[in-house]
Amino acid sequence: MPPRRRIDTQPPAPPQGMDDAAWVDVIQKMDEVYSQLVTDEIELEKKNAELEQSQQFIFSVLSAMSDVLVVCDAQGLIEETNAALCELVGRTDQQLRGTSLYDLLADEASVAAARAVMGNRSPTRRGDSIELNLRGTGGDSVPVDANCTPRFAASQRRVGTVLVARPTAEIRRAYQELRTAHEALKRTQQQLLHSEKMASLGRLVAGVAHELNNPISFVLGNVHALSRYSERLRDYLHAVHEGLTPAELQALRTKLRVPHILDDLPSLLEGTIEGAQRTADIVNGLKRFSAVDTETRQEVDLNKVVDRSVLWVSKGAPRDLQLNWQPGEPHLVRGNAGQLQQVVMNLLENALDAIAERPGQTPQLSIAIDAMPSHYLLRVDDNGPGIPEVNLSRIFDPFFTTKPVGKGTGLGLSISYGIVEQHGGVLLASNRLEGGARFEVRLPASELSRVGTPPNGEIFR
Template sequence: MPPRPRLDTQPPEPPPQGMDDAAWVDVIQKMDEVYSQLVTDEIELEKKNAELEQSQQFIFSVLSAMSDVLVVCDAQGLIEETNAALCELVGRSEQQLRGTSLYDLLADPASEARARAVMANRSPTRRGESIELNLRGAGGEGVPVDANCTPRFAASQRRVGTVLVARPTAEIRRAYQELRSAHEALKRTQQQLLHSEKMASLGRLVAGVAHELNNPISFVLGNVHALGRYSERLRDYIQAVHEGRTPAELQALRTRLRVPHILDDLPSLLEGTIEGAQRTADIVNGLKRFSAVDTENRQDVDLNKVVDRSVLWISKGASRGLQLQWRPGEPCIVRGNAGQLQQVVMNLLQNALDATSERPQQAPQVSIAIDATATHVLLRVDDNGPGIAEADLSRIFDPFFTTKPVGKGTGLGLSISYGIVEQHGGVLSARNLPAGGARFEVSLPRLTSPVNRPGFPGHS
């Protein structure tokens, strides 16, 4: 049987002299507080470590996602940080690049000299400096890049390195080419849209234009028929003269054919024919100017003439009860494209007529006036329609915005007119009149010098 262990029969050591139970309780409480603080600090440290790791992961994901080349160097040009784009470009891993010299990545002495000059700059701007470099690609070939070199500063504002962000020039050129192609396509689309709306406006005025063309053409045709009859009579009389008929016979034939009346009527017939042909030519030329696509053709234009042509075409296709007030005044010369300005005026007039048609119980009224100041020409078009809803005033010039029923409007007329006026250095605005109806006002820069110059294109 194993021996029993000996029991220690000595009493425990007494507590230190001078410390009672309350002191021990304080010590234990302090130890608990310290332990709790240690636990809290450990939890906070773990939380900070987790946040730091998330931040590092975020920075790493951003660097990996960058398509541009990134190089972070110290003051001596040694690489401290890179991204995946650089590693892929030069064919080396991040571990292989870290600690190597930036200049080892450059493909030619000229690039190295430019890089050293930027790195040695003692007073760089915080926005950095752009330079062109040739990096050595994975196959040893030179890869041109457009680089921005930004200085990196410590808390003491001492420069501690450089951050270089570069993009291959080929990508920049390709992006520029795509942007340029998109811009050209947008310009073509804008021109097509402008021309389409112009043709749509002209289509709505076909009846009025056809009527306006019919008058001088009918006048010319009537005169030509009369000239044809007169020519037959004169031919018979001249033939009788050549046949040697007696004076009495010629006098009788002269009276029967009414030769004196023909001779008296010929000048007026010819003058009327020429006038009708000229009116037809003027209308056709106006149509050509209106439908022209050329936007760069700028000349001196009398706004009165533009309104005259627009009123002439609009009024022919308007309702019979239209009360249109317009009286041209002194020449008001602006610099611009006559066809485009006419499109603006016609759009405003057509818009006014459409507004007045919404109140069939009252006679449609449209008033046009032109005022001139020392610097500007102001064109106002007023109507007695229902006016513009307050909610629509801020959107009335937006593309494709229209309050008309489907099939009655494209929503482009006022938008295009706004753009044309803006291109001419002017302002197109709209507001409601206190007495009812709406007012559209066009303000354009005025030219005063061409008025005294005879024969300028606006008066042709």
Template sequence: MPPPDSDPPRSPAPPQPPGMDDTTWLDVIHKMDEVYSQLVHDEIELEKKNVELEQSQQFIFSVLSAMSDVLLVCTTSGEIEETNAALCELVGRADEDLRGTSLFDLLADSDSVARARTVLLNASPTRLGEAVELNLKGALGECVPVDANCTPRIASSGRRLGTVFVARPTAEIKRAYQELRAAHEALKKTQQQLLHSEKMASLGRLVAGVAHELNNPISFVLGNVHALSRYSDRLRTYIAAVHAGEGDQALAHLRAQLRIEHLLSDLPSLIEGTLEGAQRTADIVNGLRRFSAMDPEERKPVDLNQVVDRAIHWVAKGSPRPFTVEWHAGAPCMVMGSAGQLQQVVMNLIQNGLDAASGAMSEGPRLWIDAATEGGMVLLHVRDNGPGIAPESLTRIFDPFFTTKPIGKGTGLGLSISYGIVEQHGGALSARNHPAGGAEFTVQLPLAA
């Protein structure tokens, strides 16, 4: 028996394979650890990619579900691959029922089938897509017209995989168009009302001057009518004597007493003067009526020189204080437009110039107006001797409701409306501070052909 304190006998170590030692085994174990670590890392990355893929799928699904437009994706043969909630609701079928079926089964008539087939068979479709009108079968079997945009679906290799249809029911488009048209008409009506309101404001400033302007011809007509009334009494007396058979001597005496010869020679000038005064009154009234009326859209040849003459005349009649205007009409400057609207523009510019120059106490308000043609355009310049326009106001001078006048003295619409009128006539209205002082407004209008 072996002694009690002695170790038990050990089995001999297995023999190592030829060429293998401890270092080699350590390398193998190290490589196995690296492979295992790479597998763990790859598994983590795969899990992250799966999560990202799932999030992307959920995002795409939420976008497709939120789309109000109808979406349908099909192969080149017309087999449905993808739809969205809007299409399913429109046709009354679930997504799983639509997948794998034919696009043509959703179309309501043969014309729609033919148009869809033409799109699918197009060998060289544009990436921007093409518009086509289709009729779909609704959930209740009704015909639902849609306006579809068809774009090709291309693989990374460049091969065409199918077609994407994005459509919207035409009724919705028509409703949106009608709402847009109604809003446009309302805007036009409001703009016309603003234009008319500003015109009435300009017309109100002329009332006092118009009363004075009408007083002269009307007084002239009244004076002539009174003279004609007296002359008619004399003629009635003389004719009564003739019918009574008075003698020649008595008639001659009566003729001299009643001044019949002077009466007969004076009648033509009285009648002519009365007609002239009445015509002058009619011209004043017609001019006011043309200015205050809602102008039609028609355009006629207009001499801008005459427009300036009338504008100066009316502003002068309505101005509470005198002013000086340097204006000499030259050759006719013919433009195509509305005489009333152009007169409103010029009157606004003249009135603004007078308001700006009202503080020039040394020489009083003064305006310089000139018109010239240049490069197929008529250039009308209106300059005043006021303080000019502040630099911060130059960029806003034509904005609606912008005014530098005190509260209650201006609406801020005159220049804005004038700007719009000139633009409608194919021209431009600009403002600057003149080097010699004061503000200068320039109206550019194309010459009439």
């Protein structure tokens, strides 16, 4: 701050010929000038203090920036830097000032990219984003994501460039770690999904075994009959080749009941084929349900999904169960048949478990599918005790269960919720006014449902 100048306020001797009034006017003008000088000097000191504070603030901001900052002129010469850049390249601010920005770049590709941006004659105010490689302290290449913003003078002429860059090595490493964790989470989710499916499948073994026993027994009975028939036909053909008389052949034909065998063969073969086909369908359904799911999506008829789920679950249901389900016209959605079947089976099994908690009353289970303009609504109602209000907000949480230890994993509804969500739908739970619980599955209708069903109608087999 410059020292204050001393102003002598003592008036000089009055010149010859000046009266007292004129001299008083001179003294007043001198006082006014002095007062204005003092005021201007105080204001100047104030402005200087504010300027020092602003400079200190800008310096502290530049020092605190974790991103790299470089201010260049129109020729690419460095005019200003920050501590982050100095630390990254291992040079001081004084060493960097006046040097070329291109000397900091590690490869020709980065130099070319920087020259292209800084040589742009019609840049935007927001600048351009480019990827550069800076030469680090040890000479190694440091990748950065840079934003180059032009500097303009008052005349709107470009006078330089401000480059703000962030090292991306840590970001890429963090992204890679996040991606690895995400892949591990997806694998864990698939394992949980598969484990829950196996648990559901284990509960259905008895029912499925009974379901398989019927067609297998039917096939075995027919095969034994065909075996006996083949022995009789072999004996008859042997007699024909031996050259027996027509009378003897007729007697043998009657004894072996050859006409009856010939009449019975078509029905035996037809029944055997039907039983084998039913067995193959059940096995294929088990394979589809138990296999690890893929991302394959196809047209699925919700009626077929419910039919198969009811068939399997009802094997372990109480004998007096009143099941209200009537399939209607095809309701097509786009999705994975095995996953959707798992959802329906989980809902049915939970409903049966809830019904079992109220012994003494007739168990009732109602299933319905309503067609909406853009989606289908699948409802599963039971007459169990319902869901406590305190549990409604937690019922889809992983590992949450009200069943005794060993009776449930707490994953069925959580996995079902995720499956429905992956199919673009929503799974809701509520209590009915007349008692019992209601689960609703809302799934978007496929395009085929809106334009018509396929000619063969076989969507989910």
